[in-house]
Amino acid sequence: xxxxxxxxxxxxxxxxxxxxxxxxxxxxxxxxxxxxxxxxxxxxxxxxxxxxxxxxxxxxxxxxxxxxxxxxxxxxxxxxxxxxxxxxxxxxxxxxxxxxxxxxxxxxxxxxxxxxxxxxxxxxxxxxxxxxxxxxxxxxxxxxxxxxxxxxxxxxxxxxxxxxxxxxxxxxxxxxxxxxxxxxxxxxxxxxxxxxxxxxxxxxxxxxxxxxxxxxxxxxxxxxxxxxxxxxxxxxxxxxxxxxxxxxxxxxxxxxxxxxxxxxxxxxxxxxxxxxxxxxxxxxxxxxxxxxxxxxxxxxxxxxxxxxxxxxxxxxxxxxxxxxxxxxxxxxxxxxxxxxxxxxxxxxxxxxxxxxxxxxxxxxxxxxxxxxxxxxxxxxxxxxxxxxxxxxxxxxxxxxxxxxxxxxxxxxxxxxxxxxxxxxxxxxxxxxxxxxxxxxxxxxxxxxxxxxxxxxxxxxxxxxxxxxxxxxxxxxxxxxxxxxxxxxxxxxxxxxxxxxxxxxxxxxxxxxxxxxxxxxxxxxxxxxxxxxxxxxxxxxxxxxxxxxxxxxxxxxxxxxxxxxxxxxxxxxxxxxxxxxxxxxxxxxxxxxxxxxxxxxxxxxxxxxxxxxxxxxxxxxxxxxxxxxxxxxxxxxxxxxxxxxxxxxxxxxxxxxxxxxxxxxxxxxxxxxxxxxxxxxxxx
Numbered sequence: 293x294x295x296x297x298x299x300x301x302x303x304x305x306x307x308x309x310x311x312x313x314x315x316x317x318x319x320x321x322x323x324x325x326x327x328x329x330x331x332x333x334x335x336x337x338x339x340x341x342x343x344x345x346x347x348x349x350x351x352x353x354x355x356x357x358x359x360x361x362x363x364x365x366x367x368x369x370x371x372x373x374x375x376x377x378x379x380x381x382x383x384x385x386x387x388x389x390x391x392x393x394x395x396x397x398x399x400x401x402x403x404x405x406x407x408x409x410x411x412x413x414x415x416x417x418x419x420x421x422x423x424x425x426x427x428x429x430x431x432x433x434x435x436x437x438x439x440x441x442x443x444x445x446x447x448x449x450x451x452x453x454x455x456x457x458x459x460x461x462x463x464x465x466x467x468x469x470x471x472x473x474x475x476x477x478x479x480x481x482x483x484x485x486x487x488x489x490x491x492x493x494x495x496x497x498x499x500x501x502x503x504x505x506x507x508x509x510x511x512x513x514x515x516x517x518x519x520x521x522x523x524x525x526x527x528x529x530x531x532x533x534x535x536x537x538x539x540x541x542x543x544x545x546x547x548x549x550x551x552x553x554x555x556x557x558x559x560x561x562x563x564x565x566x567x568x569x570x571x572x573x574x575x576x577x578x579x580x581x582x583x584x585x586x587x588x589x590x591x592x593x594x595x596x597x598x599x600x601x602x603x604x605x606x607x608x609x610x611x612x613x614x615x616x617x618x619x620x621x622x623x624x625x626x627x628x629x630x631x632x633x634x635x636x637x638x639x640x641x642x643x644x645x646x647x648x649x650x651x652x653x654x655x656x657x658x659x660x661x662x663x664x665x666x667x668x669x670x671x672x673x674x675x676x677x678x679x680x681x682x683x684x685x686x687x688x689x690x691x692x693x694x695x696x697x698x699x700x701x702x703x704x705x706x707x708x709x710x711x712x713x714x715x716x717x718x719x720x721x722x723x724x725x726x727x728x729x730x731x732x733x734x735x736x737x738x739x740x741x742x743x744x745x746x747x748x749x750x751x752x753x754x755x756x757x758x759x760x761x762x763x764x765x766x767x768x769x770x771x772x773x774x775x776x777x778x779x780x781x782x783x784x785x786x787x788x789x790x791x792x793x794x795x796x797x798x799x800x801x802x803x804x805x806x807x808x809x810x811x812x813x814x815x816x817x818x819x820x821x822x823x824x825x826x827x828x829x830x831x832x833x834x835x836x837x838x839x840x841x842x843x844x845x846x847x848x849x850x851x852x853x854x855x856x857x858x859x860x861x862x863x864x865x866x867x868x869x870x871x872x873x874x875x876x877x878x879x880x881x882x883x884x885x886x887x888x889x890x891x892x893x894x895x896x897x898x899x900x901x902x903x904x905x906x907x908x909x910x911x912x913x914x915x916x917x918x919x920x921x922x923x924x925x926x927x928x929x930x931x932x933x934x935x936x937x938x939x940x941x942x943x944x945x946x947x948x949x950x951x952x953x954x955x956x957x958x959x960x961x962x963x964x965x966x967x968x969x970x971x972x973x974x975x
Contacts (some may be wrong), residue, residue, distance in 0.1 A: 323847045341582040426918050480553045499970050500618050502574040506940075506947025516893055517942035521573045523899070523909075524935050528570065528578055528927060530908040531562050537589065538562075543908030544924040555597035556965065558583055564929035568960055571618050572947065573939060586612075587623050592634045595652040601638045602648065602672035604631060606737075607928065609679045610960040616686065617963050617970060629687050632680065636695065644698040645673050645719040659719070666723035667716035673699055674738030677745045677756075685965075690973030704759060711766030712786070713738065729786040731767065732796035732846075737957040739763055743809055747954045750966040751812070761813070763804075764820075770824070780833060780856060781826035782849060795830070795845040795856075797866075802874030803828030806838040807882050808950075821882065830856060832891050835872060838915040841898030842866045859913070867911035867923065868903065870933035870959065878938045881950055933959035 331761035400950070413464040470789065508514045535541040538548025539561040554561055563582045570579045592604070612628035633755045638646040645668050647657035659666050677696045684693035706722055708714070715734035716725030731739060742760035746753045773784050773791065783799050784791045807824030810817045835842040835858040845865050846857035858864045873895055909930055914920040936959050940948060951962040951966040963971040 294954070319657070320440075323534050335621075341480060348679060367748055379872060387536065411930050416808040429525075437656060494505065500572070500948070502572055508942060508944060513889070513942050516889075516896070517939060519896060520935060520942060521575075521936045523896070523904075524566075524569060524575070524939075525902070527931055527935065528566060528575070529907050531926065532578075532581070534907055535562070537585065540923045540928050541908050541912050543905050543926050544922060546907050548964070549925055551597075553600040553603040555595055555599045557597060558597055559592070559595075559608070560584065562928040562931060563591065564959065565607050565928040566613060568614045569931055569936045570616065571615070571887065571940070572936065583621075585621075586627060590627055590631075592631045592652045595634075596654070598647065598651055598658075599633050600651040600672075601646055601650055602669075605676050605679055606956055606958040606960075607932070609683065610956040610958055610962070611932070613679060613682055613686070613962060614956075614960040617961075617972065620970075620972070625686055628683060629689075632683055632692060636691070639695050640701075641719040643719055643722040645702060645717055645722070646676075646694070646695075646699070647719060648672055664716040664726035664728075665718065666720075667718045670715045670735050671733070672715055672737045673717070673719075675704060675741050675957055677741050677974065678954065678962055681745070681748060682962050685971075685973045688749055700755070700759075704755065710770060711762050712770060713763065727786075727788045729771070730796075731771065731783050731802050732785065732799035736798050739767075740805055740957055743812070744954050744956075746812070746820030747808075748962065748964055750964060752965075760809070766811070768823075773849075775855045777851055778832045778833075778855050780849065782856075783827065793850065794846055794848045795834075795873055797831075797834075797843055797869050800827070800831035800834075800843075800871040801874055803831060804878035807875070807878045811882070811950075824875070825879060825883070826880060828872075828879050828888075831872045831875060835891075837899055839918050840866075840902045840912065840915045840920070841894055842912070842913050842915045843867075843869075843901060861914070864914045864916060865911060865923065866903075866915050867925065868899075868909060868927050868930040870929060870932055870937055873907075873934060873937045873941065874959070877941045880941055881945060889941060893939055896938060929958060 300547075326342070326410075343394065344679055392895050399684050474745050486609050508517055513933065531541045532545060533546035534543075534546045537558050537560050539550040539554045540548070542549040548558070550556065550558070561811055564583055567579060567582045567586075570582065590608075592599070592608075609628050609632050612624045612631070614622040615854070616628065634652040635646075635650060638657040639646065639648045648659045648663065648668055650657040658666055663669060677700065680692035680696045682688050703717070704721060706724065708724065712729045713735065714724040714726065715728045715730060717723070718725060729735065738762070742756050744762065745756040747758060751757070767783070770786060771783050771791070773793065774779065775793075780793045781791075783802055784793055784795070786792070803824045803826075804828065805824070806820045810824065812821035813820070820856045831843065834847045835841055837854075837856055838844065843866060845867070846863045847856050847858050849855045850859070853859050873892055876888040876895075880883065880892075899909065902912055902918070902920070903922075908926040911922055911923040911925055911927070912920040952964055965971055
């Protein structure tokens, strides 16, 4: 114990020994105080400047690192821009492309984006302050009314035809005539929507026919397209050979694999996920084999293990609905309805926000143990609109649409800061959880489905439109940043009000999202297309700056450690993800800039060199090591998304034109109401 010197000030004389003791003790106190100050400084720096260090953050917050297999994209897709009759619009498009290539900002507005547009902010404030009841309550009531009338409806539009109008950006409600007039002006650059706006009758396209649609005009593109089809053959045939009926393939071990999201049973996830890709590629024999397996074996009702509500919806329900749209085969619709019905008990919460996991046999549901305070995840409960809406349409059963509309209504009502949506919401209390905001993992596809719900309903879903535009304004203000050295535009994450200068591979869907949004909002077309092009270029940099030509799971922007590069070893892996190629596909469709096809071909070559093995394709654990260890998993989304987007990238636009199809976040295309002649409804 250190000696105290409380009374030494009163001693008339100090011996030399006492004086030495005093000096020694005082010196020790100085050392202790110095160490304490140093410790406080270190803790301060680590807490505020190392946001990824969970060991430091754990004492004050719940650990939130998810299992990577739970989080799958997106992306996060619209309008054909090849056919264009108006020469003035065509010239505008050409000038826009030239500006993008030169790195100029077509809109003339700074993309620093640290400061909000005051006019837009005022407009959005007016929307929230003055039109909350008008936009929100009327829109939701009309959507629910549409759902309740589906069984007896014989209308062609499939949406609400009541008095509720759209909302202008100035906060004024439109009449139906004003809405329709406004729609005529929201035309994509170079799209054949201009014909319809000018009163030219729309020519109904035939059903999806891979034998005649999408065939490239030039030999080089045909060769690349054929190579992607050969990759699909290699992936599928080895799955059939070594893991038929299993959820996924382990191509090195040559056996089946099942991630936790599928439970412990064999549900043929690769079959259901990959079937529409087989159809688009004209692989008829393989398609028929998959159809037979689905009819005879696919059954969720008696599963006694936990499955992910989100993954089951986007892969199984979404995949089956696409197959029904392609083929008109009632079996696919019946299976989609059966599986979606097993998910409904997850919605039995006080708020209607569903739990993340469900045991279909017992109907018991819960959230992940690692999720913040027992919360549900934004990217999961906010990503069911497309599938459940279309399912209500084709079955005539309103319950599916009612469930997802209640979810979105709750999200709309919950107060949030600065227009941003945290990644966690408690299903019992309706209160936001941990303050973590991202367009990547945990948040991505929620924003994607706001735009796509607006698309799917042929621009009739005014609430989705308002929520999307408001969210994108907040994203531009708070999350969109530019790196200091290379001036790369990227989407940061935000934790407790502080930006984290990193971007995930999952976030790379946003390039396509902004590009797609540019075709719907006339006043934002230049800005959104520019943002989409720059974000896609940044994601390409994450690929080109690795030794394998493949991108890491997440990458940072640090002047010291490099930009668009992963720093931590746990961020360096690549698991055959599709988001970067997804954005290449959309930007190609929108701009016809050959760089996107060239970048896609670079990805094909990298996949062949580093991920292809004798029995399929595998992820790698370090994209900066040409001899990286492989993870021995062929993900089902590699067939559903990565190879599909590559194939479409090298196809002409008449194969799944973006003015008639909207892709769910697992790349399963669903028809757009009113615009797609094969859109099916229960009569």
